[in-house]
Amino acid sequence: MISLVPLLFAFFLMGIPITFSLGVAAVVGLLLTGTPLVIIAQKLWTAVDTFPLVAVPLFILAGDIMSVGGITRRLVDFAQALVGHLTSGLAMVAVVACMFFAAVSGSAIADAAAIGGLLIPAMVANRYHAPFSASLVAAAGTIGPIIPPSIPMVLYGVMTNTSIAKLFAGGFLPGVLMGLGLMIYSYYLGKQRGYVGREQRANMREILRGLINALLAMIMPIIIIGGIIGGIFTPTESGVIAVVYALLLGLFVYRELSWRDLPQLLYATGLLSGKILFILGTASIFSFLLTVEGIPQQVTNAIASLNPSWFTMLLFINIVLLIVGTFLDTISALFIFTPLLLPMAMAVGVDPVHFGIIVSVNLTIGMITPPVGVVLFVTAGIAKLSIREMMRDLTPMIAVLIVALAITTYWPDMVMWIPRMLR
Amino acid sequence: MRRILDRLLKGLLILLVGVLTVCVFIQVLIRFVLKLPIPWTEEVSRIAFVYIIFIGATIAVREKAHINVDFLLVMLPEGVARWVRGIGVALVGGFLAFMIWQGTVFVQATGVQTTPVMQLPFRHLYLIIPLSGALMLLYLILGIVDDWTGGGRPV
Numbered sequence: 001m002i003s004l005v006p007l008l009f010a011f012f013l014m015g016i017p018i019t020f021s022l023g024v025a026a027v028v029g030l031l032l033t034g035t036p037l038v039i040i041a042q043k044l045w046t047a048v049d050t051f052p053l054v055a056v057p058l059f060i061l062a063g064d065i066m067s068v069g070g071i072t073r074r075l076v077d078f079a080q081a082l083v084g085h086l087t088s089g090l091a092m093v094a095v096v097a098c099m100f101f102a103a104v105s106g107s108a109i110a111d112a113a114a115i116g117g118l119l120i121p122a123m124v125a126n127r128y129h130a131p132f133s134a135s136l137v138a139a140a141g142t143i144g145p146i147i148p149p150s151i152p153m154v155l156y157g158v159m160t161n162t163s164i165a166k167l168f169a170g171g172f173l174p175g176v177l178m179g180l181g182l183m184i185y186s187y188y189l190g191k192q193r194g195y196v197g198r199e200q201r202a203n204m205r206e207i208l209r210g211l212i213n214a215l216l217a218m219i220m221p222i223i224i225i226g227g228i229i230g231g232i233f234t235p236t237e238s239g240v241i242a243v244v245y246a247l248l249l250g251l252f253v254y255r256e257l258s259w260r261d262l263p264q265l266l267y268a269t270g271l272l273s274g275k276i277l278f279i280l281g282t283a284s285i286f287s288f289l290l291t292v293e294g295i296p297q298q299v300t301n302a303i304a305s306l307n308p309s310w311f312t313m314l315l316f317i318n319i320v321l322l323i324v325g326t327f328l329d330t331i332s333a334l335f336i337f338t339p340l341l342l343p344m345a346m347a348v349g350v351d352p353v354h355f356g357i358i359v360s361v362n363l364t365i366g367m368i369t370p371p372v373g374v375v376l377f378v379t380a381g382i383a384k385l386s387i388r389e390m391m392r393d394l395t396p397m398i399a400v401l402i403v404a405l406a407i408t409t410y411w412p413d414m415v416m417w418i419p420r421m422l423r
Numbered sequence: 424m425r426r427i428l429d430r431l432l433k434g435l436l437i438l439l440v441g442v443l444t445v446c447v448f449i450q451v452l453i454r455f456v457l458k459l460p461i462p463w464t465e466e467v468s469r470i471a472f473v474y475i476i477f478i479g480a481t482i483a484v485r486e487k488a489h490i491n492v493d494f495l496l497v498m499l500p501e502g503v504a505r506w507v508r509g510i511g512v513a514l515v516g517g518f519l520a521f522m523i524w525q526g527t528v529f530v531q532a533t534g535v536q537t538t539p540v541m542q543l544p545f546r547h548l549y550l551i552i553p554l555s556g557a558l559m560l561l562y563l564i565l566g567i568v569d570d571w572t573g574g575g576r577p578v
Binding site for chain 2: 011012016024027037045048050051053233236239240244266273277281327329332
């Protein structure tokens with residue numbers, strides 16, 4: 001029965017869409033084991049029929065509205081006033097703006113597309129190398145799903161019955177850490193390559209003006225994150241508040257969004273949700289089959305018989321996930337590997353919240369590693385580069401993020417500090 | 424015919440995402456302002472949500488937008504790649520056939536249960552499973568036909 005997993009990977013490599021690879025492998029398994037086939041239909045419905053998941057399309061929609069509604073530019077301007085004068089000024093701005101945007105969106109693609117669309121051309125015009133610019137925005141975009149809200153964390157929380165509020169709270173410091181790491185690296189590289197900031201440091205008045213302009217946009221993360229962590233709203237409710245708030249800002253305050261844009265935004269959200277979440281349906285047929293056959297238990301027992309320490313178990317899990325993340329997208333990898341790996345992690349005493357953050361950080365790094373790095377495609381497209389041309393500049397940034405992942409993994413108190421304050 | 428179907432699905436998807444957003448918003452509003460629980464909003468938004476996924480996934484088949492891993496495929500010689508793609512499409516079609524068949528079985532096996540609040544019969548709601556499976560299969564086949572007629576491009 002274990003041979004189902006290689007079969008699944010063979011389907012992936014044949015280029016069969018992930019969702020259908022899972023479906024076909026599951027049907028083969030059901031037929032071989034004589035499990036009632038009606039599971040197929042039942043799981044496709046029940047896997048997604050849960051209210052917390054409704055947060056996913058809402059966060060996607062909110063992020064899309066913000067990208068076109070004038071919010072991004074104000075976040076960038078404010079970041080410019082704060083850090084634009086430092087060495088590698090625009091690079092710093094890109095990272096800080098990605099962190100701000102991360103606090104209103106839950107997706108790395110939205111983050112990199114919104115900030116990259118504005119900043120990559122600006123960086124190139126100011127003599128930052130194009131491969132560096134595209135790589136940096138891609139790397140900083142991975143903060144999108146780590147600083148709350150976060151689509152992968154909603155999915156992980158639903159799959160494992162872990163508090164989404166605690167996961168969101170736990171993502172905050174690791175996300176900041178990733179940002180700081182990238183800023184320190186940009187500073188160091190900027191000294192070598194002569195990337196300079198703007199000549200004049202923004203004075204207090206400019207910073208204040210930037211803050212006031214961005215204030216309405218900055219209130220949103222406070223409402224969303226504060227509301228969820230404070231237990232005032234559920235993640236789903238905060239998603240709809242984000243949508244309505246972004247609509248109000250875009251339509252009536254900044255007036256950069258028009259009613260005519262809405263159908264296209266709704267359509268894009270529906271299509272993306274269908275793509276992502278149909279995978280959850282077929283993945284749950286597949287993992288149902290694995291569970292019925294006791295595979296997660298067997299794998300856990302096999303590993304446990306080696307008697308690994310907390311340290312080696314986490315190292316092993318991280319390496320598996322990093323490899324998987326290079327060729328599977330975050331969401332699919334999350335659906336397939338969480339049921340297998342969480343029991344192992346819990347066997348050595350890892351908290352499910354901490355584990356959720358490790359998985360999210362790890363698999364989001366996979367979004368900027370070739371051959372399958374969806375965020376890379378976004379920024380490479382903006383900078384008109386091939387992925388190959390980006391590799392030299394990208395590799396050290398991936399290393400920086402892996403260091404942040406290591407700290408996140410091996411310093412649980414840093415991750416758990418804020419979640420422990422909840423209740 | 425085909426354009427009507429395309430537009431119908433697109434319009435339905437837009438409508439459902441709109442309904443979902445409005446419903447959840449009403450729920451928040453009423454919970455905070457009137458302090459009343461209204462159970463129908465959660466039910467409507469959940470149903471709309473599940474339908475968004477089935478319809479979104481159907482459109483993604485038409486757009487060939489489902490996420491896949493293609494780095495190996497592009498390295499293969501064209502003749503071999505064509506075969507690999509062909510087998511892939513056949514397997515997807517096979518899965519969809521099971522989805523239609525078992526979706527129908529599931530609908531028939533569902534008795535007269537209704538949703539708790541609005542009393543909608545589940546057996547009608549579940550029709551989306553075989554229906555979307557059939558539409559995905561249709562778009563899969565249309566995709567092959569297009570590739571053949573469109574200058575002999577590979578499947």
